Amino acid sequence: MSEAMVAHQSHPDDSKSILGFWIYIMTDCVLFASLFAVFAVMRNATFGGPNGHELFSLPFVLAETMLLLTSSFTCGLMVLAGRVRSKQWVMLALGVTFLLGLSFVCLEVSEFRHLVIEGNSWRRSGFLSAYFTLVATHGLHVSIGLLWLVVNGWRIVKRGLGDVTQKRLTLFSLFWHFLDIIWIIIFSMVYLVGVR
Amino acid sequence: MNADKSRAAIAGPLQAYITGFILSIALTLLAYSLTVHHVVAGNAFILVIASLAMIQLAIQLLFFLHLSQESRPRWRLLVFGFMVMVVAILVYGSVWIMNNLNYNMMTPSQLKTFMHQNEGL
Numbered sequence: 001m002s003e004a005m006v007a008h009q010s011h012p013d014d015s016k017s018i019l020g021f022w023i024y025i026m027t028d029c030v031l032f033a034s035l036f037a038v039f040a041v042m043r044n045a046t047f048g049g050p051n052g053h054e055l056f057s058l059p060f061v062l063a064e065t066m067l068l069l070t071s072s073f074t075c076g077l078m079v080l081a082g083r084v085r086s087k088q089w090v091m092l093a094l095g096v097t098f099l100l101g102l103s104f105v106c107l108e109v110s111e112f113r114h115l116v117i118e119g120n121s122w123r124r125s126g127f128l129s130a131y132f133t134l135v136a137t138h139g140l141h142v143s144i145g146l147l148w149l150v151v152n153g154w155r156i157v158k159r160g161l162g163d164v165t166q167k168r169l170t171l172f173s174l175f176w177h178f179l180d181i182i183w184i185i186i187f188s189m190v191y192l193v194g195v196r
Numbered sequence: 197m198n199a200d201k202s203r204a205a206i207a208g209p210l211q212a213y214i215t216g217f218i219l220s221i222a223l224t225l226l227a228y229s230l231t232v233h234h235v236v237a238g239n240a241f242i243l244v245i246a247s248l249a250m251i252q253l254a255i256q257l258l259f260f261l262h263l264s265q266e267s268r269p270r271w272r273l274l275v276f277g278f279m280v281m282v283v284a285i286l287v288y289g290s291v292w293i294m295n296n297l298n299y300n301m302m303t304p305s306q307l308k309t310f311m312h313q314n315e316g317l
Contacts, residue, residue: 022272026279033283037290062228069224073217076260080206080213177260181253187224188249192231193242 021171025178035134045126052194061191071100072180079173082166108139216259223252
């Protein structure tokens with residue numbers, strides 16, 4: 001396993017970019033932590049409206065979780081394929097990651113749409129405001145990640161797999177794994193705990 | 197020759213990804229079935245679910261983000277530790293203050309009812 005890090009840091013500039021990007025991710029964690037804190041404070045502020053038990057459908061959310069978890073895995077495979085310079089496998093893993101991420105976003109949008117149509121939008125209660133802010137911020141991050149993935153794919157098609165592209169794929173994988181971790185906490189603390 | 201060498205070099209990381217993926221799925225399904233089948237009740241439930249989430253967080257940090265394989269000096273780990281501290285103060289502090297704020301902002305009659313219900317007075 002230690003070879004992984006050697007490959008990571010073969011280029012001195014790479015390790016600097018990775019550290020810089022890591023610091024960005026950590027500050028993003030603080031952003032999410034503040035949203036989690038708001039949600040924790042607002043969790044019972046339903047203003048007579050429905051609570052999580054009435055609103056959330058667990059099988060649906062489990063499907064979302066599995067999609068994102070699998071896309072995190074295929075994203076890791078993409079970086080490994082890049083390390084052996086296999087363009088075909090990189091493009092395949094990139095495509096699968098993109099499709100899984102896109103399905104996740106689609107499921108989330110349809111969940112939001114469903115809630116809003118039934119009159120349970122963010123305007124309904126403090127609980128729902130906090131819920132929408134937290135989950136939609138995550139969804140926005142995932143959408144931006146998908147855009148970034150398309151840009152990376154486009155670059156690989158145009159210029160092939162160079163050192164720079166490989167570095168970008170590594171940074172992207174950090175971002176994507178981080179979003180998966182945030183989703184695990186949302187899944188546990190918002191949905192599983194909220195349903196009970 | 198070079199390709200073979202790098203192919204051998206990714207065998208370890210590949211195994212790490214597969215292990216992390218399987219463990220994450222297992223933990224997610226465990227947390228899900230605990231919730232659906234109402235195995236644990238009350239506050240213990242929140243504690244169990246939170247612990248499962250923390251275990252999964254640690255697994256993904258180790259197997260997906262390779263936090264343990266950083267060479268010295270371990271700047272990423274240092275920044276991570278600082279983030280954990282800020283997050284802990286932010287989340288725990290907010291919940292603590294706001295819960296007590298509720299308690300402190302009650303009118304005397306609300307406080308009487310509250311103490312009656314919750315503290316057996």
